[in-house]
Amino acid sequence: xxxxxxxxxxxxxxxxxxxxxxxxxxxxxxxxxxxxxxxxxxxxxxxxxxxxxxxxxxxxxxxxxxxxxxxxxxxxxxxxxxxxxxxxxxxxxxxxxxxxxxxxxxxxxxxxxxxxxxxxxxxxxxxxxxxxxxxxxxxxxxxxxxxxxxxxxxxxxxxxxxxxxxxxxxxxxxxxxxxxxxxxxxxxxxxxxxxxxxxxxxxxxxxxxxxxxxxxxxxxxxxxxxxxxxxxxxxxxxxxxxxxxxxxxxxxxxxxxxxxxxxxxxxxxxxxxxxxxxxxxxxxxxxxxxxxxxxxxxxxxxxxxxxxxxxxxxxxxxxxxxxxxxxxxx
Amino acid sequence: xxxxxxxxxxxxxxxxxxxxxxxxxxxxxxxxxxxxxxxxxxxxxxxxxxxxxxxxxxxxxxxxxxxxxxxxxxxxxxxxxxxxxxxxxxxxxxxxxxxxxxxxxxxxxxxxxxxxxxxxxxxxxxxxxxxxxxxxxxxxxxxxxxxxxxxxxxxxxxxxxxxxxxxxxxxxxxx
Numbered sequence: 001x002x003x004x005x006x007x008x009x010x011x012x013x014x015x016x017x018x019x020x021x022x023x024x025x026x027x028x029x030x031x032x033x034x035x036x037x038x039x040x041x042x043x044x045x046x047x048x049x050x051x052x053x054x055x056x057x058x059x060x061x062x063x064x065x066x067x068x069x070x071x072x073x074x075x076x077x078x079x080x081x082x083x084x085x086x087x088x089x090x091x092x093x094x095x096x097x098x099x100x101x102x103x104x105x106x107x108x109x110x111x112x113x114x115x116x117x118x119x120x121x122x123x124x125x126x127x128x129x130x131x132x133x134x135x136x137x138x139x140x141x142x143x144x145x146x147x148x149x150x151x152x153x154x155x156x157x158x159x160x161x162x163x164x165x166x167x168x169x170x171x172x173x174x175x176x177x178x179x180x181x182x183x184x185x186x187x188x189x190x191x192x193x194x195x196x197x198x199x200x201x202x203x204x205x206x207x208x209x210x211x212x213x214x215x216x217x218x219x220x221x222x223x224x225x226x227x228x229x230x231x232x233x234x235x236x237x238x239x240x241x242x243x244x245x246x247x248x249x250x251x252x253x254x255x256x257x258x259x260x261x262x263x264x265x266x267x268x269x270x271x272x273x274x275x276x277x278x279x280x281x282x283x284x285x286x287x288x289x290x291x292x293x294x295x296x297x298x299x300x301x302x303x304x305x306x307x308x309x310x311x312x313x314x315x316x317x318x319x320x321x322x323x324x325x326x327x328x329x330x
Numbered sequence: 331x332x333x334x335x336x337x338x339x340x341x342x343x344x345x346x347x348x349x350x351x352x353x354x355x356x357x358x359x360x361x362x363x364x365x366x367x368x369x370x371x372x373x374x375x376x377x378x379x380x381x382x383x384x385x386x387x388x389x390x391x392x393x394x395x396x397x398x399x400x401x402x403x404x405x406x407x408x409x410x411x412x413x414x415x416x417x418x419x420x421x422x423x424x425x426x427x428x429x430x431x432x433x434x435x436x437x438x439x440x441x442x443x444x445x446x447x448x449x450x451x452x453x454x455x456x457x458x459x460x461x462x463x464x465x466x467x468x469x470x471x472x473x474x475x476x477x478x479x480x481x482x483x484x485x486x487x488x489x490x491x492x493x494x495x496x497x498x499x500x501x502x503x504x505x
Contacts, residue, residue, distance in 0.1 A: 163406065163457050184334045193456065194449040201445040204459040205418055210408060211453030227406040227455065229477055232385035234406070254380045256364075256387065256475070258410075260337050261347070266354070275354040279347035282339035283365040283410065283473075285379050285387070286349070289358050300334060307477075309382040327381050328360045330488035 011119035020145030022123045026116045027106040029088055033124050035143050040077055042090055042104040045097070047076045052131075052141035055124060056244035059131035062117050063157055063222060066110065068308065069315075070248025072293065075272060079113070080248075083315075086113040093248070095271050121153050132219035134240040134301065137183075158224035165208040170225070172208060173216035184240065184301035185215035211258070214238050214303045221296075223306045231311040240301040246272075248293040251314045252327045253306060257284045260302035269293050280304075290318045290325040338452065339365045340411040341471055344503050351496030361493040364389045364410055366503050368473045374466065376433070376476065378486045384431055386484055388476040392468035397435040399465070402426040405433065405458040405478040409450045412472025416456055418445040419463040426461065432481010436463060 007014055007025060014023040017032060024031040032039045038054035040047040057073040064071070066081035075094055080087040089105040091097025125131060127147030128139035132155065160170040173179035181188065190212045197205035210226060214236055217224075221243050223235035239262055248269045255264075257280040264278040269291045278286050278294075288294055296304075317323035339345070344365040349356045362379050371377050373393040380387030390407075392414045400421065407416070421442040426434065440463035448456050458464050458476075466474070 162404065163455075166457075183332075185336055186334065187336055189451075189453060191451075193451070193454040195446070196448070197446040198444055201418075201420070204457070204462065205446040205448060207448045207450055207454055207456035209453055210455040227457075227477060229385065229404050229406065229479065232382070232477060232479070234477055252382055254382065254387070256380065257347075258338075274352045276352055276356075276359065277350040278359060278361070279350065281345050281347040281363075282337055283344050283363045284347050285360070285362050285364060287358070287360045287380075303336075307380055307382070307387060309385055311383065314383065323383065326358045326360075328357070328488050328492075330357060330360075330492070 008119075010115050012116045013119055013123075016145075022119070024116050024120055026088060026113065027108060028104065029090070029106065031120060038124075040090065045090060045102040045104065047090055049074060049077070051124070052129075053244065055121065055129070055131040055141055058117060058121050059153060060221060060245050062114070062121050062153075063132075063155065066113070067247065068253070069250030070269070070293065072246035072248060074246075078245075081110075081250075082107070084110060086110050088113060093270050093272065122148060122150060125149050125153050131244075132222060134220050155219065157222060160225045160228060162228055163206060163208075164213060164226045166206055167203055173213055179216035179218060181215050182217065182238070182301060185238075188212060188215040190215070210236065211303065214258070220301070231309055233308045233310050235306040235308050237304055237306060238301055239296060239298040239304050241298060243296040246293050246295045249288055249290045251309060251318055252290045252325070253288045253308050254327075255280060255286050255288060256305040256307060257282055258303035258305055260298070260300050262302050262304060263297045264294050265297075266292050266294050287327045289327075339363075341365055341369055341473060346503070349493055349496070354496075356493055356496045359493070360488060362491040363503075364473055364475060367491050368471075369503060375485055376483045377491065378480065378484050379491060381480065381486070384479050386432075386478060386480045388478060388484060390474040390476055392466050392472040392474050393470070394468065396466040398440055398463045399433045399435055399483075400424070400426060400440070400463045401433040401458065401460060401478065401481075402428055402430040403460050403479065405476055406455055407450070407458055408455045408475045408477070409452055410473040410475055411452055412468060412470055413449065413451040414466045414468040414472050414474060416448045416450065416458070417465045417467070418447065418459070419443065420445050421461065421463050430481075431479035433478060433483055434481065435483060
């Protein structure tokens with residue numbers, strides 16, 4: 001006689017399979033992993049992803065709190081952030097899935113999706129595999145369940161409220177705080193600015209070495225906040241190999257290439273038809289329109305300044321047509 | 331172990347990438363290069379090369395003394411090439427209205443209390459605190475990027491600084 005699985009109401013965990021991994025349910029979606037693959041099923045479709053690719057995408061979705069707009073794990077599965085609720089979809093932004101009627105989109109409270117995704121990344125990530133790391137810097141995601149890597153998957157994103165290094169704000173990265181210089185940035189100057197504050201002005205006369213800070217990042221494709229002007233957020237990040245998700249915008253964002261080189265594939269946001277390629281070299285600046293999706297490729301670890309507008313009104317302004325999808329008209 | 335060389339740009343040596351259009355308008359990307367902009371900009375002209383509603387990133391060629399600037403909100407400056415000294419003064423007057431966006435230049439040196447000074451070079455970022463006057467000084471042409479709001483001094487000339495044709499312009503520049 002079969003016994004119905006006990007479902008965790010908080011995470012949707014259904015119990016472990018024969019490989020030692022928990023199965024999960026989220027609405028009509030179910031998630032299961034084996035030694036090589038993540039398997040996603042819904043009421044009228046199924047989908048399979050390489051589990052390493054799935055975990056790298058899942059890690060960004062979890063760490064970014066579902067980010068701005070759309071996080072496509074691949075051409076089929078992903079999430080869309082409505083800032084309080086999250087769409088979980090399969091095939092919704094894939095024209096053939098839509099045409100065939102085998103797509104699925106479900107909206108859930110953010111906390112509900114977050115609980116399932118956090119439990120999944122913690123259970124499915126094996127000891128020795130870090131989904132935030134560049135492929136050359138970590139072990140294999142494959143095989144049966146063998147421990148965990150909670151220290152890696154529970155990293156908190158560094159988010160300054162005014163500026164990195166100010167008292168009470170996000171701290172600088174140092175050897176002592178566990179952030180050695182990355183192998184790819186061993187030649188980056190680590191000198192600090194000369195700061196000469198008169199007595200009483202120490203908290204307002206402030207500078208730091210942003211490039212040194214970035215050279216010590218232990219993650220890839222994970223923007224942090226380093227300086228904030230109202231809702232203007234400097235979100236620099238270090239990029240190596242492939243952005244593990246395809247990001248669909250719900251607002252304009254800008255990329256300023258600080259070092260090295262990144263190639264971007266740009267597609268239409270809702271149907272993934274190719275629009276452009278953007279090749280970025282040091283000093284290059286490019287807007288990513290609000291109606292595009294994009295994925296980056298970094299042959300060598302590179303420093304990228306992602307510049308975001310975090311205004312709580314901007315999504316409605318763009319979706320209602322009050323604000324343009326392109327930032328500049330000339 | 332593999333050794334790497336990190337590539338940065340400079341006024342003396344930079345390479346531009348570019349937009350390769352498939353089915354698009356190249357202008358949608360407002361693609362430019364900060365070193366190219368600053369190679370032809372006037373000293374301390376604040377050329378907008380990133381715009382997102384009220385917010386801007388300004389490219390600034392630092393060379394010699396700048397005017398004194400003042401802003402009602404925080405700004406930040408990132409040095410991309412060369413070096414600059416920043417002097418800061420807590421002003422007695424004038425204070426700007428809290429809702430004034432962007433920097434203004436002061437016709438005369440500010441009256442107030444010296445707060446100190448900072449010397450930044452490539453990769454360094456400094457806070458330009460709200461309602462505090464500041465001035466840059468750079469002995470050699472340098473490149474600064476200012477995170478601020480669009481204001482009276484922001485200069486927009488997108489058609490001049492941005493890529494206009496759909497094939498990537500793999501330009502090189504510098505002297």
